[in-house]
Amino acid sequence: MNKHAVSLMFFVGAFYSVDAQQLKPAYNPNELKIQWKMIENGYMGQGKYLSSFTLNNASKNGLPAKGWSIYFNLPRGIDTSFVRNEFKFEHINGDLNRIMPTALFKGLKTGQSIELQMLASDWSLNRADAPSGLYLVWDDEPQTGIALANYQVVASTELKQINRAKIDIAPIATPEVVYNRNKVIEDIPANKLIKVFPTPINYSESEGSFVLTSTVTISADPAFSNEANYLAKELGVVLGKQPTISSVKGNIELRKAEMGAEAYTLSVSRNGIIITASTPAGAFYGIQSLKTLMPAAAWNGTQKLVAVPLVEVKDEPRFGWRAFMLDVARNFQTKEEVLKTLDWLALYKINVFHFHCTEDEGWRIEIPGLPELTEIGGKRGHKNANVEQLPPSFASGPDNSTAGSGFYSKADFIEILKYANERHIKVIPEIESPGHARAAVQSMQVRYDRLMKQGKKAEAEKYLLRELNDKSVHSSVQGWNDNVMDVSLPSTYTFVEKVVDGLIAIYKEAGVPLETIHMGGDEVPSGSWEKSPAFAKLKQENPLVKNTNDLWYYYYGKVNEIIKSKGLYLYGWEEAGMRKTMLDGAAHVIPNPDFANQNVHLDVWNNVIGWGAEDLAYRLANAGYKVVLSPVSNLYFDMSYDKDFEEEGYYWGGFVDVDKPYSFIPFDYLKNTKQDKMGNTLSSSFTQGKERLTDFGKTNIIGIQGLLFAETITSAERMEYMLMPKLLGLAERAWAKDPEWSTEKDEAKSNELYAKAWSDFVNRIGKRELPRLSYYKGGLKYRIPTAGAIVENGSVKANVQLPGFVIRYTTNGTEPTSSSKLYTEPVATKGTIKLRVFDARGRGGRTVEVQNK
Structure with a gap:
């Protein structure tokens, strides 16, 4: 959800003449070296940034003066009204653009370079903002795109390149800044840490352990037979042999007793292990706690024995809705990666998997009867774009072999559903509508077109999502001008019902219950439908529809009827529960009374500090909507970890490291909201006029959700980097009770309690959970933090955010490796000191360097 609207212009420097007869086949595009770099934000005092491309012809042949275009993706919109003599620029759609030479361009001789300066509105901060997915197309081969691999993005290092504007005082994550943040963290001995994660309600530990070996047996109440089988498989991975499940008393017992729906007790004594629960879900969570009790290295190959500490645990979750949303529409993740993700979610007791499967840039679930959704909407590439496939987006390039392409067959999706269900995770598919729907619109x-050529007019129109004669003009925040379903068309609702019925049938075949389908609802651009003949016709027929604003309520009213007729409830983004009105002559939005108190669920995401909707979640909950707290400020995992050029990710809602989900206070999140997204301290009057959560409203906060949108997620490794350790902060806040620091009214005491709790938390994840994830289910490539470092009294002092991780360093200019010298005390050596953090397996994070003069 990139919220920027941007203009672009290029300035072309001097060019040299090339033989006009130079033939295209003699030129190899990969011998064209392209470099992009930032120059400065706030160019000439404007809300714009200046950057530049440098093109260097490294070929023995000249770059032709004409007959080619360079395509690229940019998370900004181009101002095509600004044209320089030698080149012109065209916005294709979405984030896809191209550069074309004009008749004034004379080509480039061997060894010559030119600079193309680019002026764009807003700002550019990290590597994710750079142009990407570059490819060349020859005019005489318009369906062939040639990826330009010889492309380099130059890292920004100067303040004017990284600070977004004069008001941006958020500190750049230099080693010194990181060091000072980490100073409050205490190193707590491992034996003093709670060994169950997330934090249980009651935990006590005594000396000694129960030893698991391949001879252990499991017994279970018949109601927990599935959980017993699951536990046997999990222990089989560790011990090399699955324990026997017996009807007689085993070393591990799963007992049934009356308690809360997801509650459990876990008792580990020298005689064995007893997990007690009233439901299969509770028994399952007791098993997950048992797994987190085990040493992290237990998952590193087959073990002869595993010592489990003696504990007494009594536990149940704070929220019944503990969710994670994964966007696989903008960039795809394989079925295998999704299954691994479900295992990670299950380990930390996340019980809702919000599957963001459709977008402008992709449709990822096969729907029987509508093959075009995945045949067209499931892949991206240049050739016959919009006919055979969607166009390139988000660096997906000219062919369809990247993360831009892929979908789940019905069989794949059934496997995912069954896998999740075995782990007590609800899978909620999302069908984005009516906006963010270009993949569906274009596929239909x-x-x-196919059916019309066959003379099947009625069948062709059955699922059409676009009024063919609509002359409306709009542009979404992502740059699309044709991504909205026409909600005036009856065929739109035929399509919606077809998809809903298809999903219901798939769940039924999987034997998995379905309660709701997320129907989207966010970011429909202004201008949509205004000149649609279908809208004009509907206005004549329906007196309740007077303007395009009314179409919003008309659409969700009809969708709600469809959903409820199937025995489901409506779920959507916050906009699905909003109504536009006027206040003192200005546009204003309020909770829509039409759907209040009807069990309509909303993900409320927009609490960007300074945008004015910081209290929207509470307003909607107080108005009677079931709210899933999904705030960008704390729970959007696609936000960059920090203000650092190398920390790829968006930042329009702020920076989100593991501290942001951890520090989130669900029922009073404005309490510790101290700064805006630019790092400016908020005034004491900031919360004046903001709506607080009433006791009634609290009953409507059903849970919280972490979200990972995928504009910048182009691989499984990148997904895992952005997911962890942020997910651990979410898991703690969704499951554990309110921490003491969150309810303490004295600010100084609250800060003191928070610092102590934060130290405990990072010690637990640094010494137990992340080391476990290095091995669990094949290992997870979580983010390893950068070292903090400072020069003090002639020596370099270093620290790390996650105690348990180690710092290694070099003094000779080389990159630190897992065998480099271990940092144990300040380094007095003069010159360049390079430092790098490593995990238990020897995997390193990014290197930082400090000059000790």
């Missing part, structure tokens, strides 16, 4: 257009 291809279906229409």
Whole structure:
């Protein structure tokens, strides 16, 4: 959800003449070296940034003066009205653009370089803002895109390149800044840490252990037979042999007793292990706690024995809705990666998997009867874009072999559903509508064109999502001008019902219950439908529809009827529960009374500090909507970890490291909201006029959700980097009770309690959970933090955010490796000191360097 609207212009420097007869086949595009760098934000006092491309012809042949274009993706919109003589620029759609030479361009001789300066509105901060997915197309081969691999992004290092504007005082994550943040963290001995994660309600530990070996047996109440089988498989991975499940008393017992729906007790004594629960879900969570009791290295190959500490645990969750949303539409993740993700979620007791499967840039679930959705909407590439596939987006390039392409067959999706269900995770599919729907709109257009050629007009129009004569002009925040379903068309609702019925049938075949389908609802651009003949017709027929604002309520009213008729409840983004009105002559939005108190669930995401909707979640909950707290400020995992050029990710809602989900206070999150997204301290009057959560409203906060949108997630490794350790902060806040620091009214005491709790938390994840995830289910490539470092009294002092991780360093200019010298005390050596953090397996994070003069 990139919220920027941006303009672009290029300035072209001097060019040299090339033989006009130079033939295209003699030129190898990969011998064209392209470099991009930032120059400065706030160019000439404007809300714009200046950057530049440098093109260097490294070929023995000249770059032709004409007959080619360079395509690229940019998370900004181009101002095509600004044209320089030698080149012109065109915005294709979405984030896809191209550069074309004009008749004034004379080409480039061997060894010559030119600079193309780019002026764009807003700002550019990290590597994710750079142009990406570059490819060249020859005019005489318009369906062939040639990826330009010889492309380099130059890292920004100067303040004017990284500070977004004069008001941006958020500190750049230099080693010194990181060091000072980490100073409050105490190193707590491992034996003093709670060994169950997330934090249980009651925990006590005594000396000694129970030893698991391949001879252990499991017994279970018949109600927990599935959980017993699951536990046997998990222990089989560790011990090399699955324990026997017996009807007689085993070393591990799963007992049934009356308690809360997801509650459990866990008792580990020298005689064995007893997990007690009233439901299979409770027994399952007791098993997950048992797994986190085990040493991290237990998952590193087959073990002869595993010592489990003696504990007494009594536990149940704070929220019944503990969710994670994964966007696989903008960039795809394989079925295997999704299954691994479900295992990670299950380990930390996350019980809702919000599956963001459709977007402008992709449709990822096969729907029987609508093959075009995945045949067209499931892949991206240059050739016959919009006919055979969607166009390139988010660096997906000219072919369809990248993360831009892929979908789950019905069989794949059934496997995912069953896998999640075995782990007590609800999978909620999302069908984005009516905006963010270009993949569906375009796929149904291809279906229409195919059937019309066959003379099947009625069948062609059955699922059409676009009024063919609509002259409305709009542009979404992502740059699309044709991504909205026409909600005036009856065929739109035929399509929605077809998809809903298809999903219901898939869940039924999987034997998995379905309670809701997320129907989207966010970011429909202004201008949509205004000149649609279908809208004009509907206005004549329906007196309740007077303007395009009314179409919003008309659409969700009809969708709500469809959903409820199937025995489901409506779920959507916050906008699905909002109504536009006027206040003192200005546009204003309020909770829509039409759907209040009807069990309509909303993900409320927009609490960007300074945008004015910081209290929206509480307003909607107080108005009668079931709210899932999904705030960008704390729980959008696609936000960059820090203000650092190398920390790829968006930042329009702020920076989100593991501290942001950990420090989130669900029922009073404005309490510790101290700064805006630019790092400026908020005034004491900031919360004046903001709506607080009432006791009634609290009953409507059903849970919290972490979200990972995928604009910048182009691989499984990148997904895992952005996911962990942020997910651990979410898990703690969703499951554990209110921490003492969150309810303490004295600010100084609250800060003191928070610092102590934060130290405990990072010690637990640094010494137990992340080391476990290095091995669990094949290992997870979580983010390893950068070292903090400072020069003090002639020596370099270093520290780390996660105690348990080690710092290694070099003094000779080389990159530190897992065998480099271990940092144990300040380094007095003069010159360049390079430092790097390593995990238990020897995997390193990014290197930082300090000059000790």
